[in-house]
Amino acid sequence: RKEVEQDPGPFNVPEGATVAFNCTYSNSASQSFFWYRQDCRKEPKLLMSVYSSGNEDGRFTAQLNRASQYISLLIRDSKLSDSATYLCVVNTRWGYSTLTFGKGTMLLVSP
Amino acid sequence: EPEVTQTPSHQVTQMGQEVILRCVPISNHLYFYWYRQILGQKVEFLVSFYNNEISEKSEIFDDQFSVERPDGSNFTLKIRSTKLEDSAMYFCASSDRVAPYEQYFGPGTRLTVT
Numbered sequence: 001r002k003e004v005e006q007d008p009g010p011f012n013v014p015e016g017a018t019v020a021f022n023c024t025y026s027n028s029a030s031q032s033f034f035w036y037r038q039d040c041r042k043e044p045k046l047l048m049s050v051y052s053s054g055n056e057d058g059r060f061t062a063q064l065n066r067a068s069q070y071i072s073l074l075i076r077d078s079k080l081s082d083s084a085t086y087l088c089v090v091n092t093r094w095g096y097s098t099l100t101f102g103k104g105t106m107l108l109v110s111p
Numbered sequence: 112e113p114e115v116t117q118t119p120s121h122q123v124t125q126m127g128q129e130v131i132l133r134c135v136p137i138s139n140h141l142y143f144y145w146y147r148q149i150l151g152q153k154v155e156f157l158v159s160f161y162n163n164e165i166s167e168k169s170e171i172f173d174d175q176f177s178v179e180r181p182d183g184s185n186f187t188l189k190i191r192s193t194k195l196e197d198s199a200m201y202f203c204a205s206s207d208r209v210a211p212y213e214q215y216f217g218p219g220t221r222l223t224v225t
Contacts, residue, residue, distance in 0.1 A: 032212040043202055043216040044154060087154070096167050097142055097211040101154040 010106035023071040023088030032091035113137045115217035132188045134203030144204040193224045
């Protein structure tokens, strides 16, 4: 089983749609969870950290279910500028800040 | 807004040559990292560096690789004898003591080994 697994993409949605990304991780000892965004041939950019209580930042909502080892990201009211690859990222080793990345899910928002 | 910078943006080298990739992390950050991303694949961890020493390295980071913080601002990755399979985008990242897991990435150096 891969350490961090994401929905295969791409997701094609119209502007204004709501889209959800899912991610599972294999190491139950994982401590910290993130969503990063990566534009084509650019660096990953931190979108948001994910907390057990769930957290929201504007149109973006992230959820963590430790029991199921599952992370989600919901984007409401999609914009053209949301088109990117969304990376699920996990810190899998206690005491170390190494990040393990999923392969990413590409989102294409069309007019 | 402070950012991580990397030079060069693109490096072309011949197999067997040494390359040095340079990074300037965010100035008050204490943790430094190198990751790589082969085209079409996921981002992979190479090495982390804290307090002037390597704190963790992956199995990719073999004897051909080394890192250094030669002064108070630069952080370098050296590949001693490049192979074709070293062709990738190399990202430097940094984080601070308060939130070491929240890492900020530089724009990357695209390394092409011919």
